[in-house]
Amino acid sequence: MNPIDRQITWDHSRGWCAACGNRLGDQGVVHHRVLKGMGGKKGARAAGEFYDRPPITEVIHDRCHKWIHQHPARAKETGHIVPFWADVSEVPTTVIDELRRAA
Numbered sequence: 001m002n003p004i005d006r007q008i009t010w011d012h013s014r015g016w017c018a019a020c021g022n023r024l025g026d027q028g029v030v031h032h033r034v035l036k037g038m039g040g041k042k043g044a045r046a047a048g049e050f051y052d053r054p055p056i057t058e059v060i061h062d063r064c065h066k067w068i069h070q071h072p073a074r075a076k077e078t079g080h081i082v083p084f085w086a087d088v089s090e091v092p093t094t095v096i097d098e099l100r101r102a103a
């Protein structure tokens, strides 16, 4: 991921974790809502989108990132994992209640 795309993603977060809704501090990692392994990178390129920029990317805590990948069904319900065939810009993200409580 190049530093410009990383900066754009961080600026977009405004310092808040997209998964739990709490402040990021310096604990943020970049999450790709459309997973590479699901054809996301190829699909984004085909759609003329930047795979490494919002709305495909978001900054979340490392612990929230781990949780998302451990709970893919819940992550899909809340828009943090989007199938490669969907239009990611049409899929809103919501704070995940389980993570909000845990923070």
Ligand SMILES: [Zn+2]
Binding pocket: 017, 018, 019, 020, 021, 022, 060, 061, 064, 099
């Ligand atoms: Zn978080």
